[in-house]
Amino acid sequence: MSTTNAEDDTPVLEWPMEKVRDTFKNYFVEQHGHVFWPSSPCVPVDDPTLLFTNAGMNQYKPLFLGTCDPNLEMSKLTRAVNSQKCIRAGGKHNDLDDVGKDVYHHTFFEMLGNWSFGDYFKAGAIDMAWQCLTVTFGLDPERLYATYFAGDELTPVDEEARQLWLRYLPDDRVLPFDARDNFWEMGATGPCGPCTEIHYDRIGGRDASKLVNADLPDVMEIWNVVFIQYNREADGSLRPLPAQHVDTGMGFERLTSILQNVDSNYDTDIFIPLFTAIQNITGARPYAKKVGKEDPEYIDMAYRVVADHIRTLCFAITDGAVPSNDGRGYVLRRVLRRAVRYGRQNLGAELGFFAKLVPAFVDVMGSAFPEVVEKQEYVTGIIQEEEESFSRTLDKGLQKFNELAEKVGADQIFSGADAHFLYTSMGFPVDLTELMAEEKGMTLNKEEFEAKMQEEHDISQAAHLAKMAGGSGKDMRLVAEQTSYLVGQNISATDDAAKYVWHEELADCVVKACFIGRNETEDMIGFVGSISPESSAVGIVLDKSSFYAEAGGQVYDVGTLTSSTGAVVKITNVQAYGQFVLHLGEVASGTLSVGDTVKCSVDYVRRAPIASNHTMTHVLNHALREVLIKRPEKESGKTSTLTVDQKGSLVDETKLRFDFSWSGQLTPEQLAEVEKLCMDRIVNAVPVDAYVAPLGDAQQISSLRAVFGEKYPDPVRVVAVSDHAVPEMLANPQDSQWNEYSVEFCGGTHLTNTKEAEAFVLLAEEGIAKGIRRITAITTGEAKKAIALANEFESKLTAAEVVQGDDLESTVKQLSAELDGLDIAAVKKMQFREQLATMTKQVLAYKKQKLAGGSKVVMRFDFGVEGKVAKSVMTAFGKQVKDKALLLVTADPEADRFMVIAGAPKAMKDLNCKAWIEAATDGLDAKGGGKPDSAQYQVSGVEAVDTVLEKARKF
Incomplete structure (x- = not known):
């Protein structure tokens, strides 16, 4: 409902969304003594069974199971309330396929909830729910219906809940339903219990009892109250639990739509600002609330899809997930690509439109969830990169889909194998293919697609279980x-x-x-x-x-x-x-x-290098922040909006691996700085102190680094790589000198002094997902071995500088192959590759002197299959030989593959390099591409090199 502003006639909502959320929270905190317990991230950090947080109870599972760490603050809860960020896209609870088709499904939503852990039970929960809805929010009691569990052969009817509801509602509005609707279970065995649902009739003035649980938007469930009172035994029987719990969940968006007296969640102030932004950015006609046949061009459906999906992407990325090819990352990639396709194809949007919606999302949700404000720039960057990546293949994918669709037979069934091809080759998520098939009146063979995906999953799962x-x-x-x-x-x-x-x-x-x-x-x-x-x-x-x-x-x-x-x-x-x-x-x-x-x-001998790698992971975390954030801030005098956040790590007895948020590849200079800082800590023999402190006190230490979303016990173990002990830091936690040291919450095993790590070598730095980089490094004996190998190879390079002619060619080939197999510092490897590239140019200069006549040169020169090196070689040849085309073959025998690369002067119009390579590799497993003046392919099976050279010369 709304009123009108007297000054400018603009509508003023009586129940804006912020008021709805705050009123619910305050009702339980102020009137019923609940503790406000903030929403956990929608990306679980400690529950691998979940792709995303899909219900308010997820973070309280340890309390229901009786497995909560007694040192965690959560273990002290008896009553709690919050609004939980939830995503239902993928896994058991998946609403992705329905979003946009109607006006009430979402992939992201908020779940308002109140919980009792061994405190009040059925009477208290029902009384609080009724008072909250009818008094605090003022809903019409005549429009409310309650359901209860009707019982079955194993479980008694929940007569207690029924009698409690009859104090507020007449008998014909207290309705029994079976276990599918009114019995909740955590798993095949374990805590479980009946639930009671509260349904609301949007129309009113009628008997809507037969419409309850009929999946109609006008009579909908708004609140579910679960009574966890049994344990399901292995034989199917129920045993009463010693402690009884209450777990509730109410749809924030649904409640808001009721209070604002609109027809759907999408008509509330939660979504209207997003629709306005979509229209402004895309230039599409305004949102008109149309569904199904009334929306033949799918414009309103596209509005709903894009608005819903930008919410899901922004929250998920803020909370630590990124689009990728597996797990929750794959779900996010599906969500993003579905939104981009609707925006581009149905709303006429231009490339980059989706990322431009992030500010509008932050304006709507930032006050309730300040983390999205803090991460706005990071989220925008991730979405922009992913959107651009998909847009490059979208048109080609749509063309391929149409080609495949034309081949569909009279049965109008789109092949699951073709859908799998579109996914693996074009990046088209299956639900996107399914939607496009539906729009053409076809049905996707989902079973065939899922069978192919299951094959891949089974292989991965089998490997995990075999390890366990x-x-x-x-x-x-x-x-x-x-x-x-x-x-x-x-x-x-x-x-x-x-x-x-x-x-x-x-x-x-x-x-x-x-x-x-x-x-x-x-x-x-x-x-x-x-x-x-x-x-x-x-x-x-x-x-x-x-x-x-x-x-x-x-x-x-x-x-x-x-x-x-x-x-x-x-x-x-x-x-x-x-x-x-x-x-x-x-x-x-x-x-x-x-x-x-x-x-x-x-086995402490094995544990020692593990501890070394773990301690140096902490040092690396600190060094990255120093090089990428702090030093640039000092040089510019400006505070950076960028962050370097830990996104995962792995430490074992052979290596350390550290994943962190950063937008691009680190430069050789940055890598060298990071490696030097880590090595300096070892040389300076810095003590490593581990101390257990009260969580609240430890969180005040100025340099503390903690993983976002992680639950830490109270008291918590603090590990500091510092000349100062943790108690000294706790005595003056905001002292700026602590910023010079690594301080983290950690339960791992560590060294007592960095000198025990002996050495540090940064082996590799690479991107593993949009905005996520990975560093691999080694310590102790492995690091010293790598340093010795680098020194030995450097000596060989120095000796090769005096070699000339044909001998130089064979020397460069040998050293290039050897370098590829060396586990040495990444920076050293880059330096050595540059030196070898210089020597390669000398070889080309020597070869030039031996060339005679003709416009085409075909040669083999093995330096591996490094694309950057090949490009450098071709550039050097083009500078020195301006009137000839070159087809170069370079092999990697260990990998059993070779590269064919061709380049021609732009003035040479009668030669097509791509056609040249394709003719030379005809009939082989060759993959690549190019243009008339340059092309590059990789081919499996080095035994075919001579054949390729011969065909290239005859072309």
Whole structure:
């Protein structure tokens, strides 16, 4: 509803979206003692089972499962309220395919929620919901309907909820439904319970009871209240939980549309500013609310798609995801490309329109979610790059789609294999192909497409499970039913404080559970009383442990468990599931039983380089920020809007890998600076201090670096690579001198001094996704070996400087091949390649003297298949020989492939370089392209080189 501004007759909303959100929060905080618990990121940082946060309860799962770390502030919650950022695009909950086709589906939405963790239950939840809707928001009680669980053969009817609702509603508006609508379960086993839904009739003045749950926009569910009161056992039975919980969720967009008295969520002030921006940027006609046949050109559908998808992309990228080829990155790429296609094809937008919508999105959502304001420039850059990338192939892809569509038979079924081709070759997400097929009256063979995608997924999943199960083929994960079982057996959390102790065996550890794999026992849960060599892959839960479980990017410890009865278990993997540490491996000898006492023996020789790589990852993080942000700020005197944020890491015994946000490739000078800073820290023998401090105090340290969205315990472990101990920093946390040091929250194992790392070599820097770079580096013996190899190769280059003629050609070939296989510093490798390129030019000058007559030169010169080197060689030839065309073949025998590159003077109109190469490689597996004056192809199988040279000479 709205009123009119007396000064300029503009409408003034009685319930603007900010007021709706704040009113809900304040109702539960001020009237019912809830704690406002901020929305978690819509990209989960600690739940690999989810592509995106898809419900308000996601971040509270540890509380429902009884696995919450008691050191986390969350563990103290009894009542909470918030508005959770949710994305439902991909995975079990996926609304992507429906967005745009109607006026009520979204991929991004906010879920208003209130929770009780062992506090109030059904009566309290229903009373609060009714008062909130009818009193606080003033909804007409005559338009409200409630549903409850009708029961089934295993579960009783929720008569309690029904009776509670009859205090507010007549019997004909309290409706029973089955488990599909009114029973919630976390998994096949585990916490579960009946739910009650509140539905609202937009029209009113009628009996709409038969329209409830009919998927109609005029009678819609607005609030779902889940009563978590049972545990589903493996046999299907229900056991009452010792603590009962309430989990609710109300659609913010739906509630806002009701309060603003409009027909759909898209007609609210949540979306109207976005529609205005879309119209201004694209020049399309105004949004007209049309659906289906009323919208034959799909213009209004395009408005809804673009507006919804810019919200999803902006929130997801802000919270740490980026478009890519797999996982949640692939979902985001699908979302973005779907929006770009509708904008370009249906709204007449120009290239780059989608990224221009980011400011309008920030204006709408920035006050409620300030993180989108902070990340606006970064998000714009990512979307712009991805949009440009897709736009380059969009027209070609549409042309290919139309060609394939013309071949569709009378059955009007578009091939799943063709859809897979469009995805792999043109970057067309399958839902985009499906929509285009629908627009032509066709049906996509989705099953065929999914079968091809499943093949790829199965290969990847098999590799992961094989690693976990040591090749046994078992599923050795602990999921909801396993952790619930352990909690039900009153098994306490594993005390793993001893993982920070070095070179000591931990005795008197008690075996609390033996695990042989999911589905490997009659109850399908997987726990047994004892294990032996015949058990194959096994998992063991102890009361305490000195093993480090894989976490925070650091690989797990390995070692042995030896029981007092003589059993020996080789531990090859250690994983943490909630509060339990699972030691994975095989029984080498004897029998190990629940209740036995064991001794933990960690392989500390293996752990040492892992700790070195982990500590130097912290140093690298600090060095990157110093070189890319701080130094430019000092030089310019301006504060940078750019950030260098950690996006992932991996440290094992051979290397460290660090992913970070940055928009482009680092220059050789920047890489050299970063490497030098890291090496300086080692030379200067800087102490490494680990200290456990109150979370709130630690967060005040000026130089602290934390991973966005990560939940940190309270107290938290602080690791500082600094001449000053952490307690000194805590005493004066805002002292600017701390900015000179690396300070991070971290639960990993570390060195005590950087000198123990011995050396640091930065091996590679590369892009892995839009706006995400990756550095790979090594320390200790591996780094010293790399330095020695670089010095040795440099000596060979120096010796080659005096070689001339045919000998120089063979020397350059040999050194180029050798350099390709060297693991040495990236900067050194670049320098050596430049020196070899100079020598290559000398070889070409010598070859020029031997050339006689003809307009075409065909030659083989092996320097690998480096595109940049090949381009440099061709440029050098063109400068020295201005009247001849060159076709050059260079092979990489180890990779069993070769490159064919051709170039011709622009004045040579009678030669087409692309046709020249295609003729020379005819019948071979050659991939590439080019123009009449230059072309480049790569070919598999070096045995074909001579044939290619011969055909090239005859062309």
